[in-house]
Amino acid sequence: MAGAYFHIPFCKRACAYCDFHFSTSTKGRDALLDAMEKEMLLRSKEIGDAPVGTLYFGGGTPSLLEPARIASFIQLARDLFRVQRDAEVTLEANPDDIASERLEQWKSMGITRLSLGTQSFREDRLRWMGRAHDAEQALKSIGLIAKAGFASWTIDLIYGLPGMTLAEWDEQLTIALDHGMPHLSAYCLTVEPRTALAHQVNKAVVTMPDDDAQSAQFDRLMERMEAAGLDHYEISNFGLPGHHSRHNTSYWEGVPYLGIGPAAHSFDGSKRRWNVANNARYVKGVLEGAPHWEEETLTPEQRTNERLLTGLRTSQGVDLARLELDVPGLQRKAVERWMATGHLEHRDGRLVLTSAGRHFADRIASDLFFTDDDR
Numbered sequence: 522m523a524g525a526y527f528h529i530p531f532c533k534r535a536c537a538y539c540d541f542h543f544s545t546s547t548k549g550r551d552a553l554l555d556a557m558e559k560e561m562l563l564r565s566k567e568i569g570d571a572p573v574g575t576l577y578f579g580g581g582t583p584s585l586l587e588p589a590r591i592a593s594f595i596q597l598a599r600d601l602f603r604v605q606r607d608a609e610v611t612l613e614a615n616p617d618d619i620a621s622e623r624l625e626q627w628k629s630m631g632i633t634r635l636s637l638g639t640q641s642f643r644e645d646r647l648r649w650m651g652r653a654h655d656a657e658q659a660l661k662s663i664g665l666i667a668k669a670g671f672a673s674w675t676i677d678l679i680y681g682l683p684g685m686t687l688a689e690w691d692e693q694l695t696i697a698l699d700h701g702m703p704h705l706s707a708y709c710l711t712v713e714p715r716t717a718l719a720h721q722v723n724k725a726v727v728t729m730p731d732d733d734a735q736s737a738q739f740d741r742l743m744e745r746m747e748a749a750g751l752d753h754y755e756i757s758n759f760g761l762p763g764h765h766s767r768h769n770t771s772y773w774e775g776v777p778y779l780g781i782g783p784a785a786h787s788f789d790g791s792k793r794r795w796n797v798a799n800n801a802r803y804v805k806g807v808l809e810g811a812p813h814w815e816e817e818t819l820t821p822e823q824r825t826n827e828r829l830l831t832g833l834r835t836s837q838g839v840d841l842a843r844l845e846l847d848v849p850g851l852q853r854k855a856v857e858r859w860m861a862t863g864h865l866e867h868r869d870g871r872l873v874l875t876s877a878g879r880h881f882a883d884r885i886a887s888d889l890f891f892t893d894d895d896r
């Protein structure tokens with residue numbers, strides 16, 4: 522089993538908090554998309570005969586593309602790879618690109634799942650974030666998607682915003698749940714280096730909320746989603762049964778995937794590769810056959826650490842039998858410490874975070890990491 526990811530690096534505007542690779546210029550867009558199709562042709566053998574269960578168009582803003590262009594990527598993937606008949610095909614879309622006709626086009630070309638970059642339903646928040654859509658578009662788009670008949674759909678919301686109260690966060694969740702949302706990705710705002718937000722925080726124009734406020738909003742999120750019957754299957758992801766993201770679940774389980782486009786990552790089970798995060802250099806590299814990527818073969822320590830980092834974030838936890846190195850044997854003290862404080866538990870041969878532990882997932886994982894000194 523494998524998956525394929527397509528990175529479409531174009532956005533209408535730069536959101537203040539975003540550190541993904543994208544460009545707000547449309548210059549050279551067709552040449553870049555042509556290069557991506559060429560990269561698919563050049564690398565199709567890497568997937569071989571493995572059945573491909575998921576295709577994912579992310580970015581950037583893939584919903585900016587003409588539907589015919591997305592259809593052409595899907596068709597090429599079906600020509601080159603053994604894409605399963607019931608494959609999950611996800612498209613990330615922004616509210617300002619949603620219209621009834623467009624939804625029908627996406628559905629008819631084989632998109633099965635839409636991921637809507639809502640982030641907030643409030644006008645002041647959307648403006649502050651620098652989003653291209655307004656509150657009216659956020660509300661209208663979720664209404665249209667809910668009725669459009671996709672096999673599944675999801676929205677993104679951001680909490681932990683400066684000055685956000687529990688009442689505001691509740692209101693956001695209520696709006697989403699009232700539309701019958703089957704899946705939610707909820708992210709706590711983080712300040713990434715070299716973003717407009719980082720600049721504002723450094724200049725003291727913006728004050729980020731403290732850990733307690735963000736933690737209370739995460740607790741409220743878990744309570745509300747549990748009450749609505751959505752499984753908390755990964756730290757930031759909640760879904761009704763049958764609506765969990767198959768693409769992201771495969772990624773967390775270490776399933777190989779092919780990443781096409783600038784800044785896209787690939788993993789073949791032992792080697793990780795990442796394409797250059799520069800549109801012009803990517804196109805030149807693909808067209809001239811020059812290296813436009815870097816790669817590394819993971820050591821057993823790195824593979825184990827990756828399994829810990831991604832696995833501990835999921836409700837299934839980490840299957841100890843699948844780790845290449847013996848965590849309880851080598852990191853017993855760290856495991857015991859987090860178990861004693863009620864953050865971590867053993868469940869049927871797996872290491873799983875408790876509800877309290879979910880607040881510290883990355884910290885706990887890094888505490889269990891192997892270093893060269895552990896060998």
Ligand code: SF4
Nearest residue numbers: 532535536539580581
């Ligand atoms: S639309 Fe998405 S990818 Fe583009 S700048 Fe905003 S957050 Fe980043």
